[in-house]
Amino acid sequence: MGLPFETRAPRRGVLTPGLALPPGVERHPVPGGGSRAVEIRAGDEITVTDREGGQLAEIVAFTPSGAGDAGLIGAVASGAPEGLLATLRDSVSGRGVARALAAAGFDLGAARAVRRFGEGSRPGDSAQFTAGGDGLLVVAAPGGPMAPDAQDAPTELLLYIRRADRRNFKGAHPPPDPLADPLTDRNIRPGEAFVYEVPKGGFIQILDVQGRECSDFQAFSARSxxxxxxxxxxxxxxxxxxxxxYPRPGLAAKYWTVDLEPLVEIVQDTCGRHDTFGLACTSRYYDDMGYPGHVNCTDNINAGLDPYGVRPRGGWPAINFFFNTLIDADHGIVTEEPWSRPGDYVLLRAMTDLVCVSTACPDDIDPANGWNPTDIQLRTYGANEDFRRSIGWRKRPEDDVAHTQETGFHASFARHTRDFVEYNGYWLPNGFPGEGTLGEYWACREKVAIMDLSPLRKFEVTGPDAEALMQYCVTRNMEKLAVGQVVYTAVCSENGGMIDDGTVFRMSDHNFRWIGGCDGSGAFLREQAERLGLDAHVRSSTDQLCNVALQGRHSRAILSQVFWTAPDRPTVDELGWFRFTVARIGDFQGVPVVISRTGYTGELGYEVFCHPKDAGAVFDAIWEAGQPYGLKPLGLAALDILRIESGLAFAGHEFDDRTDPFEAGIGFTVPLKSKTCDFSGRAALEERKAHPQRRLVGLEIDATTVPAHGDCVRIGRQQVGVVTSATRSPILSKTIALARIDMPHAEIGAEVEVGQLDGHQKRLAARIVPFPHFDPTKARAKGDYGT
Structure with missing residues (x-):
């Protein structure tokens, strides 16, 4: 399922998604529920693409006089832009468009919209227009907040413009808009260095305009x-x-001097791959490579700092942003092309008055700048700006960067901790210092705990062929899944390797909700619908649904006090294991939620899903009702202990795209006998089950040392497996692990050793045991706590 203008990079046989567009083509994403305004010129070719399908597009074209005129793009209007107007009120991108329209004096209220797509449109459907004159184009992807039991999430549109006159072309990747009003906005060409001063509290943005370009950075304490x-x-x-x-946004975010004074702090980083080992490029390097006299960053830095009385150096130690280096197994420094993509940047905050220098590296004789040095944009901002911490990420390599988000429940948990870590594109609590990891753990095992699981990826699967699509894409039998039921399952590729694991909710006869761990599983569903020609739609709803998990023996008692259900829906007390219900806080007029009896701790537990705008009210209601029961917050560190004790799989540890469900310890999700139809990976899974190579097992380790993920498991000198996860179990008072072992050595009771250091110099004695290590019958998850 391709999108318009996706191209190969100029180098033969090398694909670089997101770096190359055809000459004269600009790409402007329009976020779901938001809008975008772009200037157009006579003759420009305009393409609007419905990326996921089923998304209405509202398009308004303004003449230079400010009049709305659909004829400007050769179209016929079909009514007032009601959806566009809503985006101007309710979305961040829309409010930016509203300010631009107001400043230009354009009257959107008198305009008429061109409508395209909507219900029934397919992923990748496009609409083409040609600008008959100059003007302003506004494109909206309207859609309001999605109720937790609805499936109408607004999704992204893509706007492409092929410029008729290249003089109007801003470049394949023009510098993105500043983050705020800049105090300095300087373009640094390759082979240049720029020296600038930044007062304490000010912000510095170093931006890679075209991608794959390095920028040496050094900062001095002005006082020194x-x-x-x-x-x-x-x-x-x-x-x-x-x-x-190197530092990243979070707790360890500062760059220090040899006097241990912090100079700058990383606030935002959209690339995450930089260098702190090599010098800025030097004349000696180019001389030794046979390029005497080559312009270099060290000489440029020396010249720029000379007015400040800084002694010149033969090589400048610098933070080389976007330079891709790593240390290999033999302790060598390895360099490769940068990871940075067009528009990637690092945002720093000055912790004292600074004198800084930034370069655009001129290295064109090796991969340091992708063989093609390009521009760096340097911007500074005042200390009064409010920039949130974030780490950039992309769903796919060709996608625009997204910033780490705060979940709907972030403010509620932030009342109890400042220890947040980036997880799957969101900030999640790692721990709560007032309780401590063990305190959080015991609260869940003995009483009740609440945690934020909002980063789970949600997808709405609807349409007449929704069941057929899910039946093909997941390993469980969807024909047996009743409305109101949930099932845990795997998504596998044709080679049997796992793409994801997650749960399927059957919302109605033809409607499903897939909740997994990664965006790739949703993309896989969408691709298979297209390939198989199925009338089914897959729409991302992660940003429309956030969820907390309430886990522990008192979870049912708490939720039953908080939530009301209609007579045709089960109450919390009536909700069976792996079932869900639609409920409201208090009564018929209360905040709507979906509650499922599911969890990731091995305890009786539930997940509560709501729209982010309602998250505060949902948390407060649960928190207040939970206090008499000893309710505590739970972070990721404690959750990891709980899920390892309960033998629950984690992506990147127990499984990856080369691991099948049998090897991941979840073979029960592949009912090859009762599910007789074909599904993705079936043939490979039948072969793998008939001839297994590896098995997931439990380990008990006779040491208090906890192995790391990836530590080898050996018998004598021979490696027979690898540790996937390990922890010190508080309730068992043992060090335990999950490990993937070669079949000939995977018998219960077998003695093995976990290797550390080089795998031979340090060994931890261990034996293979069944897993889950704790509550193997899952009695507690079923609500049976005995007496």
Missing amino acids: LDAGTPREIDPTATRTMTGTI
Whole structure:
């Protein structure tokens, strides 16, 4: 399922998604529920694409005089732009468009909209227009907040413009708009260095305009320069203080001097791959490579800093943003092309008055800049700006960068902790210092705990062929799934490797909700619908549904006090294991939610789904009702202990795209005998089951040392497996692990050793045992706590 203008990079046989567009083509994403305004010129070719299908597009074209005129793009209007007007009120992107329209004096209220797509449109459907004159084009992907039991999530549109006159072309990747009103906005060409001053609290944005371009950065304490004792960022001191190769947004985000003074803090980073080991490029390097006299960053830095009395150096230690280096197994420094893509940037905050220097690296003789040095954009902003911490991520390589988001429940949990870590594109609580990881753990095992699981990916699967699509794409038998029921299952590729695991909710006869761990599983469903020619639609709804899990023996008692259900829906007390209900807080007029009896802890538990706008009210109602029962918040660190004890799989640990469900310990999700129809990966799974190579097992380890994910498992010198997850179990008072072992050595009771260091110099004695290690009959998850 291709999209218009997806192209190969110029280099033969090398694909670089997201880096190349045809000459003269610009790409402008329109977020679901939002809008975008772009200037157009006579003769421009306009393409609007419905990326996921089923999304209405409202398009308004304005003449330079401010009049709405659909004829400007050769179309016929079909009514007032009601959906577009809603986006201007309710979305961040829309409010930006509203400000632009107001500043230009355009009257959207008098305009008429061109409508395309909507119900029934397929993923990748496109509409083409040609601009008959100059003007402003506004495109909206309207859609309001999705109720938790509805399936009408607004999704993204893509706007492409092929410029008729290349003089109007802003470049395949023009510099993105500033984050705020910049104090400095300087384009740095390859082979240039720019020196600038930033006061304490100010922000510095170093932006890779075209992608794959490195930028050396160095910062001095202005106070140290005034004193004649220059102190700049020291990479070794920084690695020592942070415990990381380079800082990232979060708790270890600062760059330090040798006097252990923090100079700058990373606030946002959309690339996440930089260098702190090598020098800025030097004349010596180019001389030794046979390019004497080549312009280089070190000489440029020396020249720029000379007015400040900084002694020139033969090689400048610098933070080389976007330079891709790593340390290999033999301790060598390996370099490759940068990971950065067009528009990637790093945003820093000055922690004292600074003198800074930034370069655009001129290296064109190796992969450091993708063989093609390009521009760096340098912007600074005032200390009064409010920039949130974020780590950039992309669903697919060709997608625009998305920033780490706060879930709907973020503010509620932030009342109890500041320890948040990035997980799957969101900030999630890692721990709650007031309780401690063990306190959170015991609250879940003995009483009740609440955690944020909103980063789980949600997809609405609807249409006459929705069941057929799900039946093909997941391993469980969807024909046996009743309305109101939930089932845990796997999604496999044709080779039997797991794409994802998750749960399927049957919302109605022809409607399903898939909740998995990654965006790739939703993309896979959409691709299979297209390939098989099925009348089924797959729409992303992650941003429309956030969820908390309430886990522990008192979870049912708490929720039954908070939520009301209609007579035709089961109450919380009536809800069976792996069933869901639609409920409201308090009564018929209350906030709507979906409650499922599911969880990831091995305890009696439930998940509560709501729209992000209602998350605060949902959390407060549960929290208040839970206090008499000892309700505590639960972070990711404690959750990891709980799920390992309960033998629950985690992506990237127990499974990946080369691991089948049998090897991941969830073979029960593949009913090859009772599900007789074909499904994705069936033939490979039949072969793998008949001739198994590896098995997931439990380990008990005779040491308090906890192995790491990836540690080898050996018998003598021979490696027979690998540790997938491990922890120290509080309730068992043992070190336990899950491990994937070669079949000839996977017998229960077998003695093995976990290798550390090089796998031979340190060994942990262990034996293979059944798993789950704790509550193997799952009695507690079924609500049976005995007396």
